[in-house]
Amino acid sequence: MADKARIAILGASGYTGAELVRLIATHPGMRITALTADRRAGESMGAVFPHLRHLDLPTLCRIEDVNPDDVDLYFCALPHATSQEVISALPRDRKIVDLSADFRLRDPQVYAEWYGRAHSALDLQEEAVYGLTEFYRDEIRGARLVAGTGCNAATGNYAVLPLLAAGAIDPDEIIIDLKTGVSGAGRAPKEGTLFAEVSEGFHAYNIARHRHIAEFEQEFSKVAGRPVTPTFVPHLLPQNRGILATVYVKGEPAAIHAALAARYQDEPFMVVLPFGEAPATRHVRGSNFCHIGVVADRRPGRAMVFATLDNLTKGSSGQAIHNANLMLGLPETTGLDLAPMFP
Amino acid sequence: MADKARIAILGASGYTGAELVRLIATHPGMRITALTADRRAGESMGAVFPHLRHLDLPTLCRIEDVNPDDVDLYFCALPHATSQEVISALPRDRKIVDLSADFRLRDPQVYAEWYGRAHSALDLQEEAVYGLTEFYRDEIRGARLVAGTGCNAATGNYAVLPLLAAGAIDPDEIIIDLKTGVSGAGRAPKEGTLFAEVSEGFHAYNIARHRHIAEFEQEFSKVAGRPVTPTFVPHLLPQNRGILATVYVKGEPAAIHAALAARYQDEPFMVVLPFGEAPATRHVRGSNFCHIGVVADRRPGRAMVFATLDNLTKGSSGQAIHNANLMLGLPETTGLDLAPMFP
Amino acid sequence: MADKARIAILGASGYTGAELVRLIATHPGMRITALTADRRAGESMGAVFPHLRHLDLPTLCRIEDVNPDDVDLYFCALPHATSQEVISALPRDRKIVDLSADFRLRDPQVYAEWYGRAHSALDLQEEAVYGLTEFYRDEIRGARLVAGTGCNAATGNYAVLPLLAAGAIDPDEIIIDLKTGVSGAGRAPKEGTLFAEVSEGFHAYNIARHRHIAEFEQEFSKVAGRPVTPTFVPHLLPQNRGILATVYVKGEPAAIHAALAARYQDEPFMVVLPFGEAPATRHVRGSNFCHIGVVADRRPGRAMVFATLDNLTKGSSGQAIHNANLMLGLPETTGLDLAPMFP
Amino acid sequence: MADKARIAILGASGYTGAELVRLIATHPGMRITALTADRRAGESMGAVFPHLRHLDLPTLCRIEDVNPDDVDLYFCALPHATSQEVISALPRDRKIVDLSADFRLRDPQVYAEWYGRAHSALDLQEEAVYGLTEFYRDEIRGARLVAGTGCNAATGNYAVLPLLAAGAIDPDEIIIDLKTGVSGAGRAPKEGTLFAEVSEGFHAYNIARHRHIAEFEQEFSKVAGRPVTPTFVPHLLPQNRGILATVYVKGEPAAIHAALAARYQDEPFMVVLPFGEAPATRHVRGSNFCHIGVVADRRPGRAMVFATLDNLTKGSSGQAIHNANLMLGLPETTGLDLAPMFP
Known part of the structure; x- marks a missing residue:
């Protein structure tokens, strides 16, 4: 356990947050040390998502209550716009995979045009690597901040x-x-x-x-x-x-x-x-x-x-873990070999 | 057309309201003269329910903008509690079929126990007939206010x-x-x-x-x-x-x-x-x-x-029309002979 | 009742057959005099489609047991290929709306190419009018055989x-x-x-x-x-x-x-x-x-x-009734004013 | 790999067969050496179940083409009645988990009454342990033939x-x-x-x-x-x-x-x-x-x-693997810790 990467999920009460927890539940290289959901802070994850009630998970807390010393990598599953604010406030030496739209567009003008507001964290935007794993694998491997794709x-x-x-x-x-x-x-x-x-x-x-x-x-x-x-x-x-x-x-x-x-x-x-x-x-x-x-x-x-x-796996949370595996130096398919469920 | 009963639907932006309109669309003895939806007043019914856009319907208005002189019978498809307030304010010589829970329980104590508040229109409660057509047909025929069942x-x-x-x-x-x-x-x-x-x-x-x-x-x-x-x-x-x-x-x-x-x-x-x-x-x-x-x-x-x-037809809006047919002296199956839709 | 058009539905045990019955159930100008389903002959329509059990319908019979003297118009809802055989055997003075693909393609070569067999009723093919009502209204009005579209x-x-x-x-x-x-x-x-x-x-x-x-x-x-x-x-x-x-x-x-x-x-x-x-x-x-x-x-x-x-109404059985209305000289929207059902 | 239990799935073209493959795909103690489906013998599993096409699986074959020397444990996902015939013909020193109803009922009279035929493998019936894991754990651990429950x-x-x-x-x-x-x-x-x-x-x-x-x-x-x-x-x-x-x-x-x-x-x-x-x-x-x-x-x-x-997991294929883990001396939860998938 000691050498598993310590994971915080910011915004764990949405579907992509739950999907991250589902995938990490059988991921041999990650363990969850913090889960946040501002409006549901103090509740258990099982109360918010009963399908996860068998897991031993941290109680939901507020973002400001997460201790960065317990985190190797953040998954940020917050709404657009909120994400850039929250990530701006995180320590600059922590790895982050953002699942929002905030850091996907390289050109701030294009961002402003499509999202109707100026970007508030241009330095982070510049740093971010687009998370389409198969096309940015090398950059992701060395990245600190990866922007999950739509x-x-x-x-x-x-x-x-x-x-x-x-x-x-x-x-x-x-x-x-x-x-x-x-x-x-x-x-x-x-x-x-x-x-x-x-x-x-x-x-x-x-x-x-x-x-x-x-x-x-x-x-x-x-x-x-x-x-x-x-x-x-x-x-x-x-x-x-x-x-x-x-x-x-x-x-x-x-x-x-x-x-x-x-x-x-x-x-x-x-x-x-x-x-x-x-x-x-x-x-x-x-x-x-x-x-x-x-x-x-x-x-x-x-x-x-x-x-x-x-959309929730390869299109979002699975992609995020794929990228995190690369950023953490793990074999890139770790924890992602679940077969599809049919019917 | 002149001798069709003039119908007002209060609360037309919910599913039971839409179901009333669907059924009345081919009802030979009713025509809609008013549709209300406070939050969507001024909009067309087709904007709220595009499946009804082919119909020639009154624009949605506020309850206070309905002229009782244009109404023979009100269908009241409002939320519980709101319904008793609104119906209290309607003229006492108009027929009303209420689809809410407000007038179903004869004993005010029982009402208070289950709905968590005292009833505010006890006289109307006393007047109301329970709308289970097959068991209250005679009372419904002579009723002014009928309470649709759950x-x-x-x-x-x-x-x-x-x-x-x-x-x-x-x-x-x-x-x-x-x-x-x-x-x-x-x-x-x-x-x-x-x-x-x-x-x-x-x-x-x-x-x-x-x-x-x-x-x-x-x-x-x-x-x-x-x-x-x-x-x-x-x-x-x-x-x-x-x-x-x-x-x-x-x-x-x-x-x-x-x-x-x-x-x-x-x-x-x-x-x-x-x-x-x-x-x-x-x-x-x-x-x-x-x-x-x-x-x-x-x-x-x-x-x-x-x-x-x-639940929307026999359990609510169809039942309401069945009762209204009785109250209006129409053959009771009028407009209700639509065959089920399968698949 | 006496002057309603007498309708036979050949192939009443499929979805388009059931949809025809549903629509005719409230159609003021048609009444069903025969329903066929070879494999289920002798059964009631309510046994095959319990949603129609409230209707007073003829027992399902075999095609050869339908008396043409009781039929003004046939709806033929049989499988492709079967349809041309069956229609070939019907009296040539009866109106027919075919819901299969058999008579849609004017060019026999094209038919053979797409359906993998030669057409066996070329005279009927020549006679048939393509049933896209809005584009063939006049021809349909005078037609004896109309081919419902895909x-x-x-x-x-x-x-x-x-x-x-x-x-x-x-x-x-x-x-x-x-x-x-x-x-x-x-x-x-x-x-x-x-x-x-x-x-x-x-x-x-x-x-x-x-x-x-x-x-x-x-x-x-x-x-x-x-x-x-x-x-x-x-x-x-x-x-x-x-x-x-x-x-x-x-x-x-x-x-x-x-x-x-x-x-x-x-x-x-x-x-x-x-x-x-x-x-x-x-x-x-x-x-x-x-x-x-x-x-x-x-x-x-x-x-x-x-x-x-x-697909079952405007795309098939509703279209068929629309065309039949024209062929029978009825107002074309007769029986087809049912409002959509939502949700 | 050498010490993984070698698994044959008889009847792999149904949903319980596919579910077994899905679960074994990430099971660290089992590997599939044979998959049978008589009517689809010669096809790949990916052709029958495209969601499994990424896996390296044996081609589907007929039951008689499975070499018992390559099998430590059989999962038998065949139809009722077929199962007892097929299992009767398997070597008596191989472990078997049967997912059919054939060996669930201890009393042959009761079997005959409910299934409309005499049981044809009474010795196997006597040997079989009912597979409700939590209630027969000890018997299952020592069993050769386990009958999965309904x-x-x-x-x-x-x-x-x-x-x-x-x-x-x-x-x-x-x-x-x-x-x-x-x-x-x-x-x-x-x-x-x-x-x-x-x-x-x-x-x-x-x-x-x-x-x-x-x-x-x-x-x-x-x-x-x-x-x-x-x-x-x-x-x-x-x-x-x-x-x-x-x-x-x-x-x-x-x-x-x-x-x-x-x-x-x-x-x-x-x-x-x-x-x-x-x-x-x-x-x-x-x-x-x-x-x-x-x-x-x-x-x-x-x-x-x-x-x-x-029903397909705990009610059938997951239960079967749970029982197989016990029969094979593996930790009983092996391969079964997948979190539920929601939504």
Whole structure:
């Protein structure tokens, strides 16, 4: 026990916080020394999330009551904007994986445009590494502050980045039709995420103005070496977990499949299906895997790329642990080999 | 059109309000002249409930902006406690069907005990008729104020009242294990009714202290002619609509079935299944029907009675219209012959 | 009663058959005189579909036991291929609305290509009118045999046809990303439509080779006056009812919205939302309405068109009744004014 | 690796087979050397269950192609009746955990009565130990053949057995109202388990004649030392995983809670909630935990006991691994410490 990394989770009363605890429960290299939830300080984690009641966990406390001397690495699962304030106040010699949107966008102007306010911690923004593990592995290994990606952004990036890097598609003709489960919307009560409003129905939301577009533009443009803007339409699925991105591209289908297969062949969590097969969200549920498939369109020179992952795991908390493993010098798959749960 | 009853719905932004509008949309004897929703006054009903956008409806207004001269009958779909205040202020010569719990309990002491406050409109309470149509039809026909029943209460009452009346069961051994869909919890955002908290799971709630127990005790005791208290445990189903009560009783199964079949044989919305068959919530979905089945236990002298209805229709808004039809002198099934929607 | 049209439903044990019965139950101009289901002949409809048990319906019989003298109009809800055989054997002076795929494709070569067999009733194929009511109203009015459209095909056609007709979009750049509920797959047991295989998950199927592509090509090309092929990817939603098509097009968004609004302004079941709003499947559930929305992309000259309908109602059985109303000389909206059921 | 127990799973194409593979994937003391599925022999497990495609697993084969020399322990996840034939043919010196119903009932007469056929392997039946781990731990440790319990039976037994043992309840007044998810019905296509037949609805099935009653009677009577028969009504929930039993008993509520708390205090997977709290299926999803709660009824001398577990894990495959750990001399919780997955 003594040499396990000591972990604090700031914002443990939300779904990503609970998912971190679930994954760390069987992680051999981490132990939780602090859990915070300002509004529920003093309660047990089992009271907030009864599925975790069998675990021996610290009582929820306020952020200011966490002793940094007991922490090797912070997971920060706080709301956007709050995160930058809280992280600014943490000791500068502690490792941090932030799961909010606060440090994802390198350009402060772009941040201000999409989030409607100036960034209040520009030095931290500059220091932060974008947490798309497979594309920033070396930087993450040496990083102190890693910014977890948007869950939708991760899904689309996994499908598209290798294709732009390989020059396999037309950068001006990328359409990302994405469908996501409800848990990504968080645990705060809202009319729009009530059971009766979500079940037995489907709709698009934040059409052409979802904030994850900024992450697509940042990463796509960086890889392509010139500005790239996709069309992006997210939809809400009547299910808890899972994102599926259907990406419409122009290029040779076989070359597209080859580019993805080559790029991900040594990646432990990326599974490229045989050409012509498409993945399903239910087959990655609860796991850190991302399944990718390519199918040729009937029309020559066009293809569909499908990418799926669990928004709470590979899209958020599993990704965060993956990055933390790298930052802590642990084998990177440690604690993340849970098989998907189906049905 | 001129001779259609003019209807005002107070509290039209909740699920029972929307269900009233859905049913009245094809009701040949009613037309809506006012819809209120204080917090959304000035908006169209289509903005609040887009499934109703094809209808030509009055704009939502505040209660005080409804002109009583344009109203023959009020449906009051307001929260408990609010309802008694609002109805107290309505003209005393208007017909009212209240869908709240405010006027269901005849004994003010019992009301105070279960609802935690003194009743503020005792004269109206005295005037109100309990809206269990099949058991209070004559009183309802002549009533000015009808108190819609609890949706769970209706379900259990339909299963049990004829058995107590016929002396077919032991009044001291009634166990009601009830399961209800989520829409009964209303549209106000709460953590407990979020999609991610309800889907793919099941649990009991308000065990042995649900307020509808008071309605059971009131009606059971009245019919039995002596105090009767059931055991009552409600559970939350991961579905929108539908209540199923599984009632465990002691008595001769065949006699139990016969008592129910006899009692309901002329009732337009009560369907007693052949002996040995059990109903399903999905087969009454969206309709005003109640299906009842009786199955013998393996143990002699014991039986299970199953009753199912749609909490928003037969359990609330459909019941309300049924009662309103009687109050308005319309054929009582008018507008309520919609077949259930399956799947 | 005497002057109601006498209706036979061939294939009444499937979901579209049950949906026809549900709708006819409150249709003032139709009455059911025969219901067939070969494997369940002799049973009551209530045994096959308990939600219909309150109705007074004919016992299920075999097709050969239906007396044509008791039938004014047949709804044929049989499987593909079976339908053409059965209809060939019906008297040639009876009106028929076929809900199968058998008579949708005008070109026998195209039929053979997509359905893997030669058509066996070419004269009937020639006679049949494509049942997309809003686009073939006059032909349908005079038709004897109407071929109901594919439910996916209807959804995409509603979104696209007015745009091709108006020249508002580039015909070579149409991408239809469609999501559909499970009931469209029918009631025959298959592993892929089991609850445990469908719930809490999402995936694409029949990618770029779904048979409804043939209907798109037929109708798109006819309206455009030259061959038009869309990209079409259907996905399976974990819900019973509802189709949403997200159509990516190139053209001026405002002109696209205007073209749709103009085309559908007098249509009783087509609702075009204000520019910038998108529809939800749950808001048309169980109804004959189709909601259409247009949202501009961030990229100039591109837009998303969203169309939603209930696959069993507007996409199949409601459409069939709409067409039958026209064929029988009834007001076309008769029996189809049911408001959507939400939640 | 060399000293891991070598595992064969017979019948790997069903849900319990897949669940065994999921759990063994992170089990440090077991490795899979054979997977059988007669109808899918020659296929990869990833083709049958794509969520397992990242694992390095043996190709599916026929039972006769499994070499017993490569197997230390068999998990037999075959259909009832098939199981006894297959196990009869296995070498008598191999350990076996059977997940079917074939060896659960000690009395061959009772077996014949409930399963409609004579038992064909009476010697094995005599040898078999009932796999309710917490009650047969010592026998299981020394057993060669363990009969996994019914998933419903386990749930009810956990709630009731300690109460009968402690004399805390009236043995003649036990009512088990049980609700179970769909995955327990298996992967074979049936109309009754289609998504459209299960979702958005609820009903009772096999009322008072479910085969698990035989297991209740066997275990209840053994512990009570005299014949005990409960009333048992199972219901089908619109969810994949999870069983909740609501057990109505007569006895002192506090004593009932105390008896359960005492009995399970040292059990690694049994969690007794504080008096007055009730569990939820979603809080044990995917885990080997069983949560139990006791709530007093309003009526003196009556209580409700709630027990919940995941039918595929604690109710079946997790239980099987728990028992196998004991049979193999491994620490009994090995590989079973996965936290529940919520949401």
